[in-house]
Amino acid sequence: MAERYSSFTPGGTGWLLQRITAAFLVVVLAFHFFQLHFITHAADVTFAGTQARMEHVGYFLTMVLFLVTATFHGINGVYNALVNQGLDGIQKKVVLAVLTIAGLALIAQGTYVALVMAGWA
Amino acid sequence: MSTQQQEPDTDAETEPEEPESQEVPADQEMSGLASPQQQRLQRKHDGMAEREREAAEDDLEGDSVHIKVFRYDPEVEGKQEPRFDDFHVPFERGMTVLDAVIYARDEFDSSLTFRHSCRQAICGSDAFFVNGRQRLGCKTQISELDQPVRIEPLPHQEVVKDLVVDMDHFYDQMHAVEPYFQDEDTPDSADLEEQRQSPENREKIKMSSRCIWCGACMSSCNIAAGDNEYLGPAAINKAYKFAMDDRESEEIKEHRLRIVEQEHGVWRCQTQFSCTEVCPKDIPLTEHIQELKREAVKKNLKFW
Amino acid sequence: MSQSYNRGLIEDFGRWKEFSAGMWAWIFHKFTGWMLIGYLFTHIAVLSSAIAAADGQTIMLEGEAVNAYTGTIQGLESLFIIRVLEVGLLAVAVFHILNGLRLLMVDLGIGLEAQDKSFYASLILTGVITVASVPTFMQGVGL
Ligand code: HEM
Ligand code: SF4
Ligand code: FES
Numbered sequence: 001m002a003e004r005y006s007s008f009t010p011g012g013t014g015w016l017l018q019r020i021t022a023a024f025l026v027v028v029l030a031f032h033f034f035q036l037h038f039i040t041h042a043a044d045v046t047f048a049g050t051q052a053r054m055e056h057v058g059y060f061l062t063m064v065l066f067l068v069t070a071t072f073h074g075i076n077g078v079y080n081a082l083v084n085q086g087l088d089g090i091q092k093k094v095v096l097a098v099l100t101i102a103g104l105a106l107i108a109q110g111t112y113v114a115l116v117m118a119g120w121a
Numbered sequence: 122m123s124t125q126q127q128e129p130d131t132d133a134e135t136e137p138e139e140p141e142s143q144e145v146p147a148d149q150e151m152s153g154l155a156s157p158q159q160q161r162l163q164r165k166h167d168g169m170a171e172r173e174r175e176a177a178e179d180d181l182e183g184d185s186v187h188i189k190v191f192r193y194d195p196e197v198e199g200k201q202e203p204r205f206d207d208f209h210v211p212f213e214r215g216m217t218v219l220d221a222v223i224y225a226r227d228e229f230d231s232s233l234t235f236r237h238s239c240r241q242a243i244c245g246s247d248a249f250f251v252n253g254r255q256r257l258g259c260k261t262q263i264s265e266l267d268q269p270v271r272i273e274p275l276p277h278q279e280v281v282k283d284l285v286v287d288m289d290h291f292y293d294q295m296h297a298v299e300p301y302f303q304d305e306d307t308p309d310s311a312d313l314e315e316q317r318q319s320p321e322n323r324e325k326i327k328m329s330s331r332c333i334w335c336g337a338c339m340s341s342c343n344i345a346a347g348d349n350e351y352l353g354p355a356a357i358n359k360a361y362k363f364a365m366d367d368r369e370s371e372e373i374k375e376h377r378l379r380i381v382e383q384e385h386g387v388w389r390c391q392t393q394f395s396c397t398e399v400c401p402k403d404i405p406l407t408e409h410i411q412e413l414k415r416e417a418v419k420k421n422l423k424f425w
Numbered sequence: 426m427s428q429s430y431n432r433g434l435i436e437d438f439g440r441w442k443e444f445s446a447g448m449w450a451w452i453f454h455k456f457t458g459w460m461l462i463g464y465l466f467t468h469i470a471v472l473s474s475a476i477a478a479a480d481g482q483t484i485m486l487e488g489e490a491v492n493a494y495t496g497t498i499q500g501l502e503s504l505f506i507i508r509v510l511e512v513g514l515l516a517v518a519v520f521h522i523l524n525g526l527r528l529l530m531v532d533l534g535i536g537l538e539a540q541d542k543s544f545y546a547s548l549i550l551t552g553v554i555t556v557a558s559v560p561t562f563m564q565g566v567g568l
Contacts, residue, residue, distance in 0.1 A: 012382050012388065012417055013421070022528075022529060025525075026522055029522060037562065041561070041564060041565075043499060043502035043566070045495070046498075047494040048495075067469075070462075071462075071465065077462070083348065084389055084391065085347040086348045088350075106466060109473065110469045110472075112476075113469065113475055116475050117475050119479075392532075393445075393450070393451045394446075394541075395445060395447060395448060398447075405537070407537065408537050414532065415534070
């Protein structure tokens with residue numbers, strides 16, 4: 001145990017990013033819920049309405065950033081939870097790879113969808 | 122089982138006994154009125170008054186206490202299957218859980234095995250799992266517990282025999298943080314001086330220095346239970362004690378931070394506060410772990 | 426030593442009644458976090474119907490042909506069970522946000538003595554906000 005540490009910071013960066021994304025998410029997630037359930041009701045969402053929102057560059061960027069931070073935060077959170085349960089060795093590497101791929105795929109798909117909504121793809 | 126209805130769990134949660142005879146500053150001004158020390162003394166004082174009143178109200182004197190003790194011994198035919206034994210121990214004012222098991226051993230079953238030594242919450246050998254919580258046997262009043270009092274070995278450690286658990290892993294983790302004072306430039310022996318510590322710095326690390334290596338915190342932590350490599354609260358607190366000590370140089374502090382910022386160090390703490398709640402020496406473990414997380418982050422930001 | 430006995434997870438879930446505030450907060454935060462990331466995947470999947478809509482595809486909604494996106498979303502929103510799930514999602518998100526703020530404070534070393542109270546406050550507030558939002562979420566849906 002004593003000698004099994006490395007000289008860089010495994011975990012420290014992830015920990016900090018988890019908190020920074022959380023602080024950002026508080027604001028956007030609350031905004032998102034408000035906008036789509038209280039301002040526009042979810043049942044009244046139409047393609048035209050969505051397109052009108054997404055065409056604003058500011059809104060588009062906010063939504064993509066929302067997607068990226070939420071994905072990082074969620075995937076990193078799940079990974080951490082598994083490490084806490086004692087996941088290690090090969091299994092740990094495999095889980096990390098699978099989660100990373102799933103996260104990247106989610107971001108790619110989500111960004112593409114947003115581009116389509118904005119009419120830019 | 123005796124069915125007397127005494128004192129149902131009034132304050133299982135309030136501070137248990139605090140044998141704090143050392144280092145009471147005579148000079149009240151030294152640390153300001155609301156210093157942690159004074160708050161502790163105040164709580165201790167209040168708690169004592171409270172307990173005395175309660176003791177006077179419902180004296181168990183003359184009654185017997187029902188304890189259920191976990192038994193297991195791989196070397197004895199009839200004890201390989203873990204079980205609970207019941208003992209009825211005559212109550213005496215001020216009786217602790219440790220007193221009760223000592224009585225049971227001396228009077229009823231001499232094979233009942235547990236560790237103990239100082240009987241005054243300083244050797245750290247008698248942490249048990251009492252009524253579902255890690256407590257120090259010698260620091261837990263029987264009168265504050267619901268009966269029957271269930272006494273088990275610490276969870277998440279292998280049971281060697283009865284209430285005795287294997288502490289090796291816990292000690293390994295303690296040693297992993299290099300729990301000794303280190304200084305590259307010890308003054309030349311010619312001009313050996315005392316290495317003085319400022320009163321403020323002493324106050325900062327005071328609580329962390331109280332650890333008695335009982336292992337209660339580690340046993341209560343469900344992250345430590347899942348991740349065997351996790352340093353655990355006691356070891357991190359030990360690292361805190363040295364890292365925050367101004368007498369060690371910056372490089373050594375950095376070295377210490379590198380130990381606790383490994384993947385299975387501070388980041389595993391999920392701030393569940395279970396360690397802080399069970400620590401018999403009232404060490405604010407979670408607070409110390411959190412401070413080390415921030416220190417580690419700060420140090421790394423400096424390097425970027 | 427020759428042999429020892431491993432009691433395994435003896436205290437863990439069988440003893441949930443003895444868990445303290447901090448432990449419950451951890452369990453709930455974990456649960457809500459997993460729900461949220463699970464939902465995020467579902468959410469993007471549903472929104473992907475925008476790709477078909479942009480392509481000009483339509484689907485039938487209450488006897489009318491509408492574009493695939495509007496049709497998918499309004500079709501889902503007309504289901505009672507979806508509305509119930511949405512209220513559940515709101516509760517989950519609100520708790521995760523409030524307890525997340527609590528955790529951020531704990532990380533900054535603020536108010537550690539009140540960590541149990543702030544957990545109870547998060548729970549109560551979550552309940553209040555959820556109940557108060559039910560009318561809005563249930564608007565215009567039949568059983
Ligand atoms: C809106 C504001 C949010 C805040 C303030 C927040 C806060 C936090 C914090 C502080 C943690 C870290 C717990 C720890 O490591 O000790 C965490 C964990 C987590 N969060 Fe969030 N979060 C938010 C939104 C989200 C969203 C949108 C998702 C889903 C995409 C999410 C999914 C998760 C997951 C899966 C975990 C790990 C839970 C575990 O330990 O198993 N969170 N959150
Ligand atoms: S920190 Fe407290 S509970 Fe943990 S070993 Fe030290 S004295 Fe025991
Ligand atoms: S017997 Fe020494 S701490 Fe209890």
